[in-house]
Amino acid sequence: MSTRKPSEPNAPLIHASWQRSSDYGLSPEHALHLDIASRSQLSERLEANARLMSFAQPVMEHLHCQLARSSSMVLLADRDGLVLRTVGDGDFVDRAQRVALAPGAHWREAVMGTNAIGTAAHEERTVAVYGDQHFLARNRFLTCIATPIHTPTGGMLGILDLSSDARVTLPHAQALLTSTAEMIEHRLIESLDTGRVLVRFSPHAEMLGTPIEGIAVFDDTGHMIGCNRRARAILGVGGSDPLPHFDACFQHDWQRLPVLVEASTIAPVHLRTSPPPGLSARLQWCTPPKPIPRQPPAPPPAPAKTPLKGGFDLLDHGDPRMQLAIRRARRVAGHDIPLLIQGETGSGKELFARAFHVEGPRSHAPFVAVNCAAIPATLIESELFGYAPGAFTGAKAKGAPGRLQDADGGTLFLDEIGDMPLPLQAVLLRVLETRCVTPLGSSNEIPIDIALVCASHRPLHTLVSDGRFRADLLFRLNGLSVTLPALRERTDFDRFLDCLLAEAADGRPVRLSEAVRSQLRAYPWPGNVRQLKNALRVMVALLDDTDTVIEPAHLPEDLVTAMADTPPVVAASEDLRSCEQRLVRACLQRHGGNVSAAARELGITRTTLYRKLRQDEATPGGNANA
Numbered sequence: 057m058s059t060r061k062p063s064e065p066n067a068p069l070i071h072a073s074w075q076r077s078s079d080y081g082l083s084p085e086h087a088l089h090l091d092i093a094s095r096s097q098l099s100e101r102l103e104a105n106a107r108l109m110s111f112a113q114p115v116m117e118h119l120h121c122q123l124a125r126s127s128s129m130v131l132l133a134d135r136d137g138l139v140l141r142t143v144g145d146g147d148f149v150d151r152a153q154r155v156a157l158a159p160g161a162h163w164r165e166a167v168m169g170t171n172a173i174g175t176a177a178h179e180e181r182t183v184a185v186y187g188d189q190h191f192l193a194r195n196r197f198l199t200c201i202a203t204p205i206h207t208p209t210g211g212m213l214g215i216l217d218l219s220s221d222a223r224v225t226l227p228h229a230q231a232l233l234t235s236t237a238e239m240i241e242h243r244l245i246e247s248l249d250t251g252r253v254l255v256r257f258s259p260h261a262e263m264l265g266t267p268i269e270g271i272a273v274f275d276d277t278g279h280m281i282g283c284n285r286r287a288r289a290i291l292g293v294g295g296s297d298p299l300p301h302f303d304a305c306f307q308h309d310w311q312r313l314p315v316l317v318e319a320s321t322i323a324p325v326h327l328r329t330s331p332p333p334g335l336s337a338r339l340q341w342c343t344p345p346k347p348i349p350r351q352p353p354a355p356p357p358a359p360a361k362t363p364l365k366g367g368f369d370l371l372d373h374g375d376p377r378m379q380l381a382i383r384r385a386r387r388v389a390g391h392d393i394p395l396l397i398q399g400e401t402g403s404g405k406e407l408f409a410r411a412f413h414v415e416g417p418r419s420h421a422p423f424v425a426v427n428c429a430a431i432p433a434t435l436i437e438s439e440l441f442g443y444a445p446g447a448f449t450g451a452k453a454k455g456a457p458g459r460l461q462d463a464d465g466g467t468l469f470l471d472e473i474g475d476m477p478l479p480l481q482a483v484l485l486r487v488l489e490t491r492c493v494t495p496l497g498s499s500n501e502i503p504i505d506i507a508l509v510c511a512s513h514r515p516l517h518t519l520v521s522d523g524r525f526r527a528d529l530l531f532r533l534n535g536l537s538v539t540l541p542a543l544r545e546r547t548d549f550d551r552f553l554d555c556l557l558a559e560a561a562d563g564r565p566v567r568l569s570e571a572v573r574s575q576l577r578a579y580p581w582p583g584n585v586r587q588l589k590n591a592l593r594v595m596v597a598l599l600d601d602t603d604t605v606i607e608p609a610h611l612p613e614d615l616v617t618a619m620a621d622t623p624p625v626v627a628a629s630e631d632l633r634s635c636e637q638r639l640v641r642a643c644l645q646r647h648g649g650n651v652s653a654a655a656r657e658l659g660i661t662r663t664t665l666y667r668k669l670r671q672d673e674a675t676p677g678g679n680a681n682a
């Protein structure tokens with residue numbers, strides 16, 4: 057072992073790696089001893105890893121673009137540490153090549169001593185090796201971070217590495233690298249073609265469809281055949297644990313799968329988990345449904361509380377603004393007119409878009425939703441437009457189609473379109489004008505036929521005035537524009553509430569007490585339907601098995617706090633005095649009757665507060681003890 061001590065950080069890990077390097081017979085001043093694969097060996101490795109490379113290539117290029125002026129390069133190695141592909145240019149790459157940081161070179165520890173690729177391969181986790189932490193002196197001009205890319209079953213498929221000049225600091229490099237690896241893993245699972253059903257899930261419905269959702273594929277018998285690391289974390293499946301059965305992941309009978317898949321074409325479904333509160337999920341067939349084997353015929357699906365099929369009927373509870381939006385959307389369905397849906401967050405824009413698809417002539421084809429706000433700016437272009445086949449040596453794969461191609465024949469839903477980076481807006485505009493996509497790294501134009509639906513919770517006209525959205529793109533998108541009412545504005549609140557309660561109760565006979573109903577009615581619901589649905593789920597979960605009425609005690613704590621913090625709506629008919637009394641009473645209630653604390657919050661003296669309480673007592677209906 058060399059006497060040279062690796063410096064912080066990561067000292068124990070680096071120290072152990074130095075020990076191994078020394079055990080391999082290496083010494084820091086070791087002459088250049090390289091293990092370089094021959095051309096044919098490299099071709100074989102490239103071929104064996106063609107699928108990995110096809111998914112990694114576009115994201116490596118994007119990562120590099122983002123770091124273009126930072127003396128760095130991005131590398132992909134196979135699981136043994138053989139470099140397959142590098143993306144970089146300029147002086148730094150020349151210097152890196154002089155130490156064989158190039159395709160065909162082996163960077164396992166036994167050859168190169170402590171280094172990010174080799175040490176990450178040994179440790180099977182993300183490793184950063186800074187400057188003089190490299191075992192071999194000639195590699196110490198480098199700082200490298202490497203992270204494993206996992207197979208859908210959890211093994212190691214390859215290693216993604218970011219190498220830079222040791223004098224340069226790359227902020228957030230590790231986070232960027234890990235999220236890039238996760239993106240590759242996500243696409244690998246999405247493209248598994250041996251599964252029966254693909255399940256996307258997350259504790260937060262808004263994460264569905266983004267690279268940070270959990271994603272798992274199950275076979276014909278319900279056994280999981282692959283999942284990403286988020287899925288493992290959510291389901292508590294350890295790296296070396298066998299992949300579980302569907303029934304063990306979610307508290308649902310595998311036999312009811314068709315019902316779940318069908319329901320999730322309308323909206324995310326709630327999958328029960330143990331322990332609660334469960335997950336939001338979308339399920340889709342990988343292969344067309346067929347009878348589930350080794351089981352008696354599936355029981356007829358339980359009667360649905362809300363229509364599973366059909367589109368807009370599900371959304372119509374009587375509110376005139378919603379009815380107008382539905383009427384107008386129905387008129388343009390099938391007429392190749394882009395639909396722009398505006399409305400506050402959680403008001404049902406995606407559900408509206410799905411209903412538009414389901415009712416239109418493209419319902420047999422895919423509905424593809426892309427949340428422009430949730431995909432890192434560096435990845436959105438390849439995500440949307442895909443990349444070219446055969447863009448690199450030895451790759452057999454057909455390239456990766458983007459989401460636009462996935463939606464061919466069907467509907468593309470671009471959520472949060474206002475968050476799309478400006479340069480990409482120009483590309484999207486061109487695609488919409490030419491009706492062709494040009495995948496990255498290709499000059500081929502591929503014709504696409506999509507119905508386009510976009511949504512934004514921010515007024516796009518304002519974004520145009522601020523220079524953050526292209527006016528010409530807005531004209532293109534804005535065929536028919538509908539604005540969904542916020543939940544607090546809906547005139548059908550009570551009917552809608554009952555419908556959502558029935559859905560949350562999942563067959564239990566549950567109703568709301570009048571007190572709870574009026575509290576829910578008075579609250580402004582900044583998170584709209586999403587927030588109300590979550591609150592109802594919690595309320596139902598808090599009920600004892602024998603309870604059927606939801607009382608104020610069942611309201612979720614955060615909602616009670618939010619309700620208390622919400623300034624009461626002053627009715628036009630309410631005079632100033634009674635409004636003030638109501639505020640005072642609510643404040644006192646919040647502080648459990650503590651007059652000093654309430655006075656402090658109201659910014660008045662205790663004497664003034666007592667005076668107001670006395671006035672309240674004297675008022676008919678007043679209640680100073682509230």
Ligand SMILES: Nc1ncnc2c1ncn2[C@@H]1O[C@H](COP(=O)(O)OP(=O)(O)OP(=O)(O)O)[C@@H](O)[C@H]1O
Nearest residue numbers: 261323324371401402403404405406407513585586
């Ligand atoms: N009419 C409805 N019936 C049942 N559930 C609904 C209805 N409208 C919305 N939801 C539910 O509310 C949640 C939010 O809906 P959705 O994602 O469509 O809203 P959004 O406006 O697209 O939200 P965001 O702006 O955050 O993307 C989802 O769980 C959805 O299923």
